[in-house]
Amino acid sequence: LTVETPDGPIVLESKPTTRITLIYNPIKSEPGGPHPDLPFLHSLRVTGLKPGMSYPYSVQQGEEKYSGTIRTAPTADQPIRFVCYSDSETEPESSTTPGVDWPAPPKGNRPAGIKNYLVNQTLGYQENCRVITERNPNFILVAGDLVETGGEQRDWDEYWRHNAGDYGHPCASIPMLAALGNHENFSGPGGGYSAEGANFGTGKYLTYFEYPSNGSANPLHHGRYYRIDYGPITLITLDSSDGLPHKTAADTNHNLEGSNAPDYNPGSEQYKWLEKQLADAQKKAKFTFVMFHHTMYGSGPHSVPFGQPGFSGQAGIAMRVLKPLFFKYGVDALICGHDELIERSEAPGSETLPNGSSRPHKIEFYDVGNGGDGLRGPAKGFDNPY
Secondary structure (H helix, E strand, C coil): CEECCCCCCEECCCCCCCCCCCCCCCCCCCCCCCCCCCCCCCCCCCCCCCCCEEEEEEEEEEEEEEEEEEECCCCCCCCEEEEEEECCCCCCCHHCCCCCCCCCCCCCCCCCCECCCCHHHHHHHHHHHHHHHHEEEEECCCCCCCEEECCCCCHHHHHHEEEECCCHHHHCCEEEEEEECCCCCCCCCCCCCCCCHEEEEHHHHHHHHCCCCCCCCCHCCCCEEEEECCCEEEEEEEECCCCCCCCEEECCCCCCCCCCCCCCCCCCHHHHHHHHHHHHHHHHEEEEEEEECCCCCCCHHHHCCCCCCCCCCCCCHHHHHHHHHHHHHHEEEEEEEECCCCEEEEEEEEEEECCEEEEECCCCCCCECCCCCCCCCCCCCCCCCC
């Protein structure tokens, strides 16, 4: 790896001399074999870079060489642009065209006889990544469900073909920040949402992403929720994978129990960490954004309330327990997914300022579930209040 800096090029070399054999998937045999050998994953940290600068780099492996440019975070007085989506849910089977989840509208431009999308999910996600790369944002946010099955390596390989491979390479120049979704906790037919399977799937996610420490007393919670300060904003990402008590209205996944996922409800370590970060961000950041997977307001199938017909067992409504904190500390917007549609909700409330006074405040709630998986239509029998 060669990075060009104002003080001259920095050259870092890696020469692995050992070969480590890993079990491809201890939960089950993955379909689609034979599978390639697991690749090496190299991680290098370069320090001393200046804010708001672009640095060219090149990576050479054997006869192949790739060159690109990375951009460091700007200072707090500079504008930024970022792109957010969720629910790309990559898998090799995405070469098929999914069915459309709602009827053709009376005055729409889709003929009533068209029942499937005009392109498959692979091409759709590929085009999304192409447009994102062309827009050249400062960073990309992915609010969970990056892959179809967190425990299947082939689904992760497909994800990186889009983001750093044959289909496209936005991550070669644009940082990506992600949240854990329910699909990262899913190990596939062999393990499902078992605790062992969920830990195996999220372990793969944690292999690819490195975030600042959250200081958790439980090392198994490191990397699952985090804070990043970037230019004028603070981004706080939560792990909404599972809530306690199990199989209650406070739980986002009634199929998952006993995994490494931290609770998010009041009194939990993640909740206390969140309040501390929000209070600090209110004083320091111009804008505060919070990201997690399970949208707390929506119109899709995962927004049907607990106990009502059509309840999925994975409703994001449980995350509304955090709403008082978000208003108290003046969060500007939430970025979520899960319902696999595009929806914006706006809720009114009141922010409590550091001096104890209050003022009217509104929070924007975004469901950005248009990453690449098939979109879903609104669920029936209930309404999004906002």
